[in-house]
Amino acid sequence: MTTGAGTPARRALRTPRAAGLAGVLFALLLAAAIVLIRLGIPEGADAATAPVRTDPARRDAVRAALALVPLAGILFLWFTGVVRTHVGAAEDKFLATVFLGSGLVFVATMFGAAAAASAVVAAPHPSSGAVASPAAWEFGRRLAHELMTGYAMRMAAVFTCSLSVMGHRLRILPRWLTVLGLLVALTLLFASSAVPWAELVFPAWALVLSAYILAVAGRAGPVAATAD
Template structure:
């Protein structure tokens, strides 16, 4: 049997990686949308609308409940992809890819924990938390997510795009899109509302491509004689 080269081996990323990437993208996008809808003003929002409206509070709680599952699927995606490209890629890019993914996950969890802490602070039902608590919690959560986590997401996107380009397993248009996504996350995530949705959108696209490529390149069974 003829042995497969590194590029061919990388194309055989298991369906689990693609499915985990799809699940992560959908869960993270849903969490971001729910947070933005429950607190439209972001870090500059006043406390009252987001905390005196039960519907918005429930939406925010739902968003925070989705984050741990998004992180689990993201780690599964990282592990499955790295297991199949790690031997074919140099240690520098493999380390940057893994490190940026782990730091992003940690920051995403930290931002969710900060937002959850604001919700959990004891205050009378139907009223907003104390201004000092709200000011610290909202700025800490949003800064951690949009200012730092999304920068790590940009490093993750760029490193995976470089790996895919060097191994020849990603088309040119997807590599270019990865570079543009990284630039958008680096420059827009802190200042432009909803810009953080670029990352789950890219993750969904790359996961669907892996899934489609895996099916297309799967060897067909020989016809029975």
Template sequence: MQQNGQPVLETPRAAGLAGVVFALLLAAAIVLVRLGIPEGVDAVTAQGFTDSGRRDAVRTALALIPFAGIFFLWFLGVMRAHIGEGEDKFLATVFLGSGLVFTATLFGAAAAAGAVLSIGHPPGTAPELSSWDFGRHLAYSLLTEFAMRMAAVFACSMSVIGHRLGVLPRPLTILGFLTALALVVLASNVPWAELVFPAWSLALSVYILRESGRARPRTAANA
């Protein structure tokens, strides 16, 4: 469909809703993991992990991440069904592959964080320092160095597709490229930088919802 000579992104509201839920769940999970399994000075010793608040934060994050992955796959599938066929096979493959690998590595990071939680038993005692360091580094490596790099590829490919098909506004396309750059450069070195990805996902999903809301009255009027 075109509006004033410009293509409009036509996707079901389900895509936008799934993206919003994914963005909120992922952001909440990242914040909870960061608070429950700290880096830097707070992570030198595992004694702080005996705090029930930190353990509860990690448990809550682990409960949220599977649902975040489900909603992301729903978002990915709907977006690919509506714009993937209009793009060349290379970009469509990169778009799909990066999304799937991101989900897999996100689940891997969650599993590693769960291992950190389990080695703290019995409750009230600190895990061995070697086990603590291994589990913590594995969880953050999977999240910041692998999952976020795949998220960068996903954001970049989505922005390229949106630009080439003319279905995304220029500011949102530029924001996608900046998000990809930030995730590649900053995610593994700057704490909390991974929140850039759910923020971009939320902006994209809100745009989809807004355009879907505008398209419905036009469709009803044309009918």
């Protein structure tokens, strides 16, 4: 028979493990989707002759990646909710509001980008006998990239920054992880639209953060970290 004193301790350990696992899965799924979309629907001079327009295998790969985006979004929401629960009543209300709001907008914008990319992939290609309008292809491609790199990644920057600052203030994140989060936020804020593949720093940060949460959850004693 369990005691009332033991229940909160077990909950405190289960919550970070759940958050870490959800974060790891989210990071892997989002990274895979970004890579496949980048390869199948490129930017710049290669856009007009993108392999996804003529190669069925590449189209299927991009479709599979886009099918994982809703699952990644669900895992991200789970990760966000459990992290807020882990922070508890001591959270900074202002930063917590910004953190939650930016996370919700990120998911919504990511879904919009995936929907635009799905429309591009579903467009007819030459082998089907019905050639998609180049203007329609270019519009869908630009919309997908702009939603992901111009809007979703900037919301990810706000999410990363607010969580890093809040974690530092409440001493639940070490200083090195706070600095890493701020660097990732700056990269997403200023370089995501101009530097190809820069958006991969967000799932990489989520993976590092999740690994840290899982490591802390496996230790005995309180979860709070020192600022060393």
